[in-house]
Amino acid sequence: MAAILKDRRVRETVLQGAFVGSIILVVVVFAVTARANLEAQGLTSGFGFLERSTGWRISFSLIEYSTSSPYWKAILVGILNSLFLGAIALPLATILGVTVGVMRTSGNGMAELVGATFVELFRNVPLILQLLFWYALLLALPSPRDAEPVLGSIALTGRGIYVPGLNVAGGAVFAAALILLLAFGLSLWLKAKRWPNLHLKDAGRERGGLWVLALLAVVAAFWLGRLPETPFLSVPEPKGLNYRGGIRISPELMACVIAISIYGAAYIAEIVRAGFNAVPKGQGEAGHALGLTNWQIFSRIRLPLAIRIVMPTLINQYVWLFKATTIGIAISFTDFFMVISTAINQSGQTLELIAILMSGFLIINYSIAWVLNRVNAAIKLRGTQLRI
Amino acid sequence: MPAHHPVIPAELPRQNVLTWLRSRYFATRRDAAVTIVFAAFVAWILWSLIGWALLDATFAPNAGEVCREDLHGGACWSVVSTRWRIVLFGLYPFEEQWRSAIACIVMVIVAVLSCLPWFWSAKRLPLLWTAGFAIFYVLMRGGFFGLAEVTEQNWGGLSLTIFIFAAVSLLGMPLAIVFALLRRSSLPWIARTMALVIDVIRSLPLLSIMFTFAIVLPFVLPEGLTGDKLYRVIVGYALFFACYQAEIIRGGMQALPAGQEEAAKALGLGYWHRIGYIILPQAFRNALPPTINQFVITFKETSLVTIIGFFDVMASGRAASGTADWNFAVVEMYVFVGLIFFVFVFSLSRYGAYLERRLGVGRR
Numbered sequence: 001m002a003a004i005l006k007d008r009r010v011r012e013t014v015l016q017g018a019f020v021g022s023i024i025l026v027v028v029v030f031a032v033t034a035r036a037n038l039e040a041q042g043l044t045s046g047f048g049f050l051e052r053s054t055g056w057r058i059s060f061s062l063i064e065y066s067t068s069s070p071y072w073k074a075i076l077v078g079i080l081n082s083l084f085l086g087a088i089a090l091p092l093a094t095i096l097g098v099t100v101g102v103m104r105t106s107g108n109g110m111a112e113l114v115g116a117t118f119v120e121l122f123r124n125v126p127l128i129l130q131l132l133f134w135y136a137l138l139l140a141l142p143s144p145r146d147a148e149p150v151l152g153s154i155a156l157t158g159r160g161i162y163v164p165g166l167n168v169a170g171g172a173v174f175a176a177a178l179i180l181l182l183a184f185g186l187s188l189w190l191k192a193k194r195w196p197n198l199h200l201k202d203a204g205r206e207r208g209g210l211w212v213l214a215l216l217a218v219v220a221a222f223w224l225g226r227l228p229e230t231p232f233l234s235v236p237e238p239k240g241l242n243y244r245g246g247i248r249i250s251p252e253l254m255a256c257v258i259a260i261s262i263y264g265a266a267y268i269a270e271i272v273r274a275g276f277n278a279v280p281k282g283q284g285e286a287g288h289a290l291g292l293t294n295w296q297i298f299s300r301i302r303l304p305l306a307i308r309i310v311m312p313t314l315i316n317q318y319v320w321l322f323k324a325t326t327i328g329i330a331i332s333f334t335d336f337f338m339v340i341s342t343a344i345n346q347s348g349q350t351l352e353l354i355a356i357l358m359s360g361f362l363i364i365n366y367s368i369a370w371v372l373n374r375v376n377a378a379i380k381l382r383g384t385q386l387r388i
Numbered sequence: 389m390p391a392h393h394p395v396i397p398a399e400l401p402r403q404n405v406l407t408w409l410r411s412r413y414f415a416t417r418r419d420a421a422v423t424i425v426f427a428a429f430v431a432w433i434l435w436s437l438i439g440w441a442l443l444d445a446t447f448a449p450n451a452g453e454v455c456r457e458d459l460h461g462g463a464c465w466s467v468v469s470t471r472w473r474i475v476l477f478g479l480y481p482f483e484e485q486w487r488s489a490i491a492c493i494v495m496v497i498v499a500v501l502s503c504l505p506w507f508w509s510a511k512r513l514p515l516l517w518t519a520g521f522a523i524f525y526v527l528m529r530g531g532f533f534g535l536a537e538v539t540e541q542n543w544g545g546l547s548l549t550i551f552i553f554a555a556v557s558l559l560g561m562p563l564a565i566v567f568a569l570l571r572r573s574s575l576p577w578i579a580r581t582m583a584l585v586i587d588v589i590r591s592l593p594l595l596s597i598m599f600t601f602a603i604v605l606p607f608v609l610p611e612g613l614t615g616d617k618l619y620r621v622i623v624g625y626a627l628f629f630a631c632y633q634a635e636i637i638r639g640g641m642q643a644l645p646a647g648q649e650e651a652a653k654a655l656g657l658g659y660w661h662r663i664g665y666i667i668l669p670q671a672f673r674n675a676l677p678p679t680i681n682q683f684v685i686t687f688k689e690t691s692l693v694t695i696i697g698f699f700d701v702m703a704s705g706r707a708a709s710g711t712a713d714w715n716f717a718v719v720e721m722y723v724f725v726g727l728i729f730f731v732f733v734f735s736l737s738r739y740g741a742y743l744e745r746r747l748g749v750g751r752r
Contacts, residue, residue, distance in 0.1 A: 015578070016576075016577040016578050019577070023585070030608035033608050033610050034607055034608045037607055037608075107412075107419075108413065108422050108423060110422065110423040110426040110430075111422055111423075111426055114426050114430060120734065124684075124734045124737060125688075125733070126691040128695070129725060133722045137719065323592070326595045329595070329695055337599075341599060344603070350603070350604050351607070354600055361591060
């Protein structure tokens with residue numbers, strides 16, 4: 001026996017087998033215990049419960065949902081809400097973060113001071129605390145009866161924020177979002193495919209045309225999807241104790257969007273700042289020597305280089321930020337995580353629901369990383385054009 | 389750029405305040421405009437903040453009625469001066485709260501000491517933290533030396549936050565080293581399995597991991613292994629921490645020139661000597677800034693245990709302003725709790741930035 005173990009290959013095989021085996025053993029023990037516990041509680045394992053109706057309400061939903069809807073639909077509502085929140089908050093965080101990052105590297109003392117304060121203030125306080133803070137502020141807005149509309153027809157009330165909207169079917173909104181996404185992807189693809197040989201002016205014209213087409217398609221989608229017998233534009237108006245018409249943004253969604261985009265922006269700003277600092281000074285100086293204006297140097301040289309430098313870090317940051325959307329449960333925003341935890345309470349199908357939660361996050365996060373890595377591969381500089 | 393070239397400090401022209409102001413704030417016409425707009429913005433924010441937080445504010449304890457009738461809209465710090473004990477100590481028995489306070493101070497001292505380079509060795513740092521943690525636990529738990537016993541159910545406030553943080557760090561760090569070593573193991577199946585585990589855990593939200601360990605684990609574990617809910621959450625969090633930290637350590641190892649390990653091998657050092665004396669010390673040095681950053685994030689995210697139902701500093705802050713006679717002062721309470729976090733996190737992150745400059749990692 002001892003002689004066999006002296007053989008290195010045997011030893012390594014035994015070691016690896018033991019390691020993988022012990023992990024499998026843990027999983028098996030979990031499964032067996034869970035099965036025994038389930039039987040003791042009189043529950044049947046399996047995913048059959050997904051067809052049962054839930055019996056609980058969801059306050060915010062992008063698709064048709066009622067208390068008699070099945071579990072799978074409730075989970076779908078949660079996933080869509082999480083994606084919706086991410087789709088709003090992540091771009092906002094990017095815009096704000098890039099702005100602050102640029103401020104911090106602008107060379108203007110006052111802008112740098114404001115940027116630094118913003119970053120230090122919002123990066124050093126837990127997200128959940130910020131979320132509760134914004135939520136408390138939003139709930140403290142005047143009641144709909146006392147709220148005065150601002151900017152014409154936007155009403156800031158403690159029950160939500162009312163903005164003018166279009167009376168169109170949900171499908172049209174979805175189609176419009178899809179068209180814009182497609183146009184964005186297409187413009188990136190066009191650029192990547194023909195980049196080295198494409199003249200700057202032609203590229204601008206081509207992309208401009210693409211966006212005009214996309215906007216026309218969006219308008220057409222809205223027009224085709226308008227709801228019959230209602231005005232196309234719906235404006236919120238005070239009626240009785242509440243506002244009618246327009247689109248109501250609930251305080252929960254609003255607080256999540258504000259908190260996540262500000263918290264994310266503070267992190268993104270630091271990443272962007274590091275990116276700008278990593279762009280070699282000579283690049284900007286060469287631009288100066290060629291007689292480019294400050295704005296041209298910024299928009300044509302420093303920003304594109306900085307974005308390419310920070311792209312890998314940014315991708316991790318986006319995945320991390322998307323995971324942070326689960327925080328919505330603290331103020332009862334019905335995201336993916338909250339739907340799952342409610343479903344666990346109601347149905348007792350713990351293991352199945354946890355499995356759904358984990359695989360859902362794995363799929364979403366890997367997709368985000370995959371798409372952004374493709375974007376990164378498309379825009380990254382080839383060869384040795386950038387020497388750092 | 390060549391790696392090593394002497395840095396010659398430029399002779400700066402003598403500056404007075406005026407030229408400095410001009411170059412920093414009013415270099416061009418656009419700079420002047422930006423400066424003025426931002427200065428006005430800052431002045432407006434500062435003015436409203438000072439008015440709200442200081443001039444119109446109520447500070448005296450037990451002045452809830454005054455605040456309620458006060459229509460100036462100033463801050464009501466009365467809620468803090470009346471109920472700060474709940475925020476700091478939670479449900480800890482009133483007569484014993486000095487123990488909780490000393491325990492917190494001990495951990496803060498441990499944290500400050502571990503910033504001194506003298507403690508940065510594989511023996512001293514774990515010893516310091518274990519000793520500090522033991523003192524913390526004995527003080528908090530009691531039951532020895534004539535101290536009344538206070539079980540974990542009654543811990544709360546800042547001391548619970550610090551306890552969770554310290555326990556996660558103490559448990560997570562060795563685990564992270566083990567994970568990192570397994571991850572770069574030369575045995576393919578061990579490396580692959582570990583990589584899979586690390587990647588999966590890293591792509592899950594911390595909240596779902598805490599939730600799973602708190603609620604689901606008793607369901608799948610054989611009886612007698614479940615333990616207290618608090619410790620289950622700590623183990624889950626430590627696992628999450630370890631997966632992130634393992635990748636950071638691995639990054640530090642990858643930055644090492646291969647020659648280091650080869651030279652150690654050539655000298656006939658065994659695996660544990662190579663890892664313990666050559667690889668890990670240098671890897672940690674490389675990975676110091678991201679490690680500090682990881683601690684910063686870990687401290688902030690302890691606040692997530694609120695959602696699982698623990699009474700940490702966040703939850704106790706909410707509870708302190710959650711009663712009917714104080715519910716109008718929620719924002720003030722959040723500001724107070726935010727300040728507590730800010731003090732800890734800001735000093736830690738500044739220290740990280742200082743280290744980064746000192747180690748010259750940011751400079752290439």
